[in-house]
Amino acid sequence: MTYASAVTTPPTVVASDFATIFGVPAEVGAVVREFRSCELSTFARDGTPVTWPTTPFFEPDRRRFLITSSIGLAQKAYNIRRDGRVAMLFSTATGSGLVCPPCVLIQGDAEAPDELGQLDERFESMTRLLLERQPVGITLMGALPAPLRHLADWYCWRLFIYVRPRRIRWWPDGDLRESYGEVVL
Amino acid sequence: MTAWRAIAQELRRYDSAVITARGRDGYPVSFRCVPVPDERTGTFAVPIPDALGVEVSPAWLLCHFHDEKFWSLRSFGARGFLECTSDGWRFRPTTFVAGMGGIAASIRLFIGGRRRAQRYLAARGLNPPEIPWERMTAIKREVKAQLRSSP
Numbered sequence: 204m205t206y207a208s209a210v211t212t213p214p215t216v217v218a219s220d221f222a223t224i225f226g227v228p229a230e231v232g233a234v235v236r237e238f239r240s241c242e243l244s245t246f247a248r249d250g251t252p253v254t255w256p257t258t259p260f261f262e263p264d265r266r267r268f269l270i271t272s273s274i275g276l277a278q279k280a281y282n283i284r285r286d287g288r289v290a291m292l293f294s295t296a297t298g299s300g301l302v303c304p305p306c307v308l309i310q311g312d313a314e315a316p317d318e319l320g321q322l323d324e325r326f327e328s329m330t331r332l333l334l335e336r337q338p339v340g341i342t343l344m345g346a347l348p349a350p351l352r353h354l355a356d357w358y359c360w361r362l363f364i365y366v367r368p369r370r371i372r373w374w375p376d377g378d379l380r381e382s383y384g385e386v387v388l
Numbered sequence: 389m390t391a392w393r394a395i396a397q398e399l400r401r402y403d404s405a406v407i408t409a410r411g412r413d414g415y416p417v418s419f420r421c422v423p424v425p426d427e428r429t430g431t432f433a434v435p436i437p438d439a440l441g442v443e444v445s446p447a448w449l450l451c452h453f454h455d456e457k458f459w460s461l462r463s464f465g466a467r468g469f470l471e472c473t474s475d476g477w478r479f480r481p482t483t484f485v486a487g488m489g490g491i492a493a494s495i496r497l498f499i500g501g502r503r504r505a506q507r508y509l510a511a512r513g514l515n516p517p518e519i520p521w522e523r524m525t526a527i528k529r530e531v532k533a534q535l536r537s538s539p
Contacts (some may be wrong), residue, residue: 239458242450244408244416251446251467252408252416255487256454274508275501292406292418298456310415322517327527334531337458341528352521357505359519370415379419379437 219263227386231373234307235261237299239336243270244290245282245313252290253282259291259366260329268311268368271320271329271361280315280362289313289366294377298336306377311368320363394484395432395449395466396425402451407434407479409470410445417442423449423479431471431478444472449479452487462489 222232244254257279259268268291272280283289293307320326334340347355371386399405404422411417419440423432432449436442447470452463468481486493509516 239454240452242406242408242418242452244418244448246416249446250410252410252418252448253465253467254406254408254416254418254448254450255465256450256452256461256463273501273505275503275505276497277504277508288415290408290416290418292408292420294406294418294420295452295454297454298458306420308418310411310413310417317512319514319517322520327523330524331527331531334528335535338535339457339459341532349521352519354502356516356519357502360505360509360516370413377420379421379435379440383439 221261221263224263224266225368225371225386225388227371227373228305228384230305230375231307231371231384233301234293234296234299234304234373235259237301238293238296238304239298240295242292242294243279244292245279246286246288247282248285253278254292255279256295258333260332265365266367268309268366269325269329270364270366272364273358274319274360274362275357277362280364283313283315283364287313291366303376305373305375306379307371307373309366309368309372310370311366313364313366315362315364320361322359326361390430391466391468391481391484392425392427392430392432395464395481396427398464398484399423399425399432399451401462402453404451406450406452407436407447407470408450409442409447412441412443426478429478429480431480433475434470434477434479436477442470442477445470447479449481463487464489 220232221235222229240256242254243257244252247253259270291309296304369388372383374383408418421434423434449466454461464487465485466481467483471478
């Protein structure tokens, strides 16, 4: 099963769904599947957490998230190589189509290998999903004439960052004052 | 302009912010809230339930936006500290960090990114993979057709 098909498969049918794998409610799985971005936090050298939005791809067969980052924007990878403790907050529902989704906080351990990710089927699958969700990307890709495309190569030279969840918390109405659900792995 | 003032100005463009601090277990903890500016103290009041388990620690504030089509991206960040006072939790900013949004940021991203990418490769003696532009163009066409045919 490709990543794209895994994330679009209804949760009732699959054993490869985030919710099934980690024993969390289907609504939490839907957030992970449908949200366009999450807020990824890493630790800087001085111990300050640094948080920027990113697009995570869940790999059900490996029970981990894959996040890619251009080698020209590699600070999060450098941070992870020093300290692998990360957090991913899913709190931006825009574009997901979900109504009143839970807020989901996943803490985990990340790895960021030095070498560049392969531009293989997995990469193609991610590209396809991203273009489906971000149609402007289609226009941008076509806007650069072929002789100038090498100027944009750097953006496609990607580092692959892997995050294994260790603690998942969710707030059913997104209200942090209310009690939350939790799974510790 | 102080970091506090820059953040207070930018915050008006967003509904809420994400604050990240260190949790009691040593991992980062992020939560979404509506920071309330307090010019007198140069801080932002942030409501944090005890159950979240955050500690007084270095902290980060992030605001970001994208539209329904995952575009019109804009963001900014801020370094600072999370403090626990008699009035509750406070984020004390030290540095404003520009993010995405606008032509200047895009140019900065493109030029700086390309330069850093070349340095990354040179430092490790890596040869970059050839970008399969033809395959990516084919994927682009397929997705475009699929989006046209979907309701």
